Amino acid sequence: MNIPHVRRPGSAPSRKRGPAARLSAAFLAGAAAAALVAMPSTPSSALSQNDPTASRPWPVREAGVERYFEQVRDNPARLRDFLRSMPKGGDLHTHLSGAVPTESLIAFAADDGLCIDRTTFKAVAAPCPSGARPAQEAISDHDFRQKVIRAWSMEDFKDTSGESGHDHFFAAFSKFKAVTGAHRGRLLAEVTKVAAANHQSYVEPLFTPQSPALVGLADSVEWNPDLPRMRAFLLADARMKRIIQAAKEETDSELAEHRAALGCGTANAQPACEVKVRFDFQVGRTYDPKYVFTELLAGFELAEHDPRYVGVNLVQAEDHPLGLRDYRLHMRMIRYLRSVYHAAHVTLHAGELTERLVPRQDLRFHIRDAVETAQAERIGHGVDVMYEDRPQQLLRTMARRHVVVEAPLTSNCQILEVCGPEHPLRRYLAVRVPVALSTDDQGVSRVDITHEYQRATRVHGLTYRQLRDSARTSLEHAFIQGRSLWRSPGDHRPTWACATSDPRTGHLTPICRSLLLASPKAALQWQYETDLAAFEAHYTARAE
Template sequence: MATIVATVTITTGMAAAPARGMAAGDAAARVEAYLDGIRDEPGRLREFTLDLPKGADIHAHLSGSVPTRGLLGSAMRDGLCVDTTSFVASAPPCHAGQRPARDAATDGSFGDDVVRAWSMQGFTPGAESGHDHFFATFGKFGAAAAHKGEMLAVVASRAAAENEFAVEAMLSRQSGAIGELAKKVGYDPDPARLRDRLLAGGAMAAIVKAARADADADLKEMRATLGCGKNGADPGCELPVRFVLQVTRTSAPEVVFAQMLLAFELAEADERYAGLNLVAPEDDKVALRDYRLHMRMLGYLRGLYSKAHISLHAGELAPGIAPAGDLRFHIGEAVRTGKAERIGHGVDIAGEDGSAGLLAEMAGKHVLVEIALTSNCQILKVCGDRHPFAAYRKAGVPVTLVTDDAGIEHTDLSGEYERAITSYGLRYADVKTMARAALDHGFLQGRGLWRAPDDYVPVPECAGTPLGGATPPAACKALLKASPKARAEWNQEAAFTRFEDRYDG
């Protein structure tokens, strides 16, 4: 496979694209024909989706995104212990019922057992459901996920190899400190008073400062691991990285609000912190009890802060997993009250009150749905025709494909595109639109390359010139220099040009 590298510089902010000997429409038509000819050839389809310029995996929890064997390697290197029954990793010394993680180096059976416990590899539903197994993995390997910079390096390297142009990583920051502050302050049902109390005295400002220092350290470690700035540096060095702060929806209300507030404060102070998302099982009893409260909290904070983006796990539910009543309002509440710009999963849309109207509203507001086909099939048993993927597309709701999560699910973004093409008969024009949508709705800052959301007509500054070309007009060049989002999209268009030249028949 020929790896496409996104080259971004502060001077030009663009990647050069070769001259084309045919109209763009002709090339795209030939790629359509090529795809039709390889749909039933897994090897060639895999090569095609690997080479496809995919934008970004915009729904990825950092600790769940790295290969499970890599986490096990970290556990071995750090001298961690693994419980032989629960397979929970913990700090040494090892006690009765535990084994050193390093035993996996000499006992392959033990290593395989750990990998199965920490991921969906080889999982067969039985007494434990796919839903429960997936969510339990985070608690099992948590102690092995301490090296965020190294994990970021793995994710960025793979993203570049898969022809992505940005990294969005969901992670938690300063959880202990924010929990202590929330406990000290206590809960107040008035969000304005609660915010004032959390901000008083400088404790929140200190946590923001510490979280920014965490980002500095992690990115420094990532760049060192990738050899950035040296000859032979990994292509992942060139990708912009943005953090989406995780808010644990199963926590006490004051902790949830404090975590939300931290995310909004961080986004105002540091462009690397681009947004927030609520994580943990949506069907947890606390998450269900407080769902509407959480949406009101977000709506309140959205009214005070302008920079943080909001993407929400909403509708990651199915009959039998949550009470029937909760399948009727979660997505609508996320869009209308929680001000979500993107929805993760959205599997239960058909059961929402006024589903048709909600779909139209999401289309009109350009609320994108992050479609996780493998995850939804494994966790919720919602696969194939049971999945609302086609319904969202028919309603004009923007969608893109995501992994959630590549490490745990043993998939990758290219595999999600393969699955979508084979399961839903997608055309090249369809996958190109979804790949563009990942950056269009991504949380990189700045004006985008497109005139309006989801129309993929270039802004006036860049109209009339080959997108991704080496010599954009001055106004377009200025936009690319000023805007991380426009640069990433320009690089993707350059890659589409190369891709279509390669696969035009």
């Protein structure tokens, strides 16, 4: 989904780790320092749920934990307890403002002295205009609070003749935009707290730094379909350079706010301080081409100069008229920019469509163009894949190239009404397209990653091994820098440097230690395997 930022002229509005085999504090400090060094990534690992030998890097008590999982599969409370404590890797598809719990947004609105319109429930600046109430009253007045929560999220939403789930979802962002437009570090603190509580170690939030400045830059130029010339116009003076520098400084300030909110580096540091963060630069697709290209260019430029920004993504409703009209143009823009820049990875919202939203001809090529033209390494949603031209061939291409599907199951059900067996999740898994369960906008959807794992179990019938491979996939395909712990894509066995090390005991050979210190990605994967070993040992004991 998208988080609308600045409206363009003439555009429509968008919408605790386990105890066993822990790495030393000195090691983690070294790995954290290495995290700021941009390093080329090796190819990513695919899901291997159909190959029982490929997902056993080190001997684990797999049978016991699988037995326990099957015992609790049909017991919602015990299943959630199991899945909540399960290490779940990272969230690769999460929009920053849409990921913050609604209750936190209300508290932030009150802290900032904002007001909330009683009819539209849009947050606005003080003094409160006629028909608005202080946001503070949404804390003290239970009924008003519930109305705000329902307006700002999918809480208790039911389709009506006047508003669909799709429309209610996207409308929520403009209602709380005044809250999320400031204090981005505070938002990030909330997101990492939720991740830590759900035993995730990595998040890759989407947002747009310096959006107003980029709009101003785009306003000053005319659109030129000659992409190299358009890029040259935008880089002709120092304005883009100044915007990139301002984005870096803005990020410094926001990360300082994030650390302060969590007490990082103090005796009262919260567990969320350990969650690693990288950012994807999100670009709105529902505007005229010059705005889209300007933001795409900024995303690629920023990744070259700041290793905290690792990816570029097109967001907002894929069925928007401008998004549909310019879809292939957008893919060509990205393909061109990929030929010029080399640091940024690409993940794209693609196939978040149904016949209910668009004509059938618009279902025939979006995922394919994202994969083949824009050369996306990951796609978000991918719901309409079976409506694509030659879908089986496309699925084989995605499997061969290890193109990940970021799958937010609840979001797909709420917005697209694609739920249960209608969802292509199992089709992707059947042909070994790598899948990483994700949340999309967990605050708006009123879910967390544990809920998505539970939905994958109860609704889609995934096994424990498939869930575990989703978590491994999320780290293997994270855009965080460095070499992988695994020896090759689709092979969840350790690379030769760590083949004789053991995360169950903490035994690290010097050469494996060197890899982990040099590669933030491998360090994350090693820590995951360490936590996984402790988790599986615990639940194996409960099953016996």
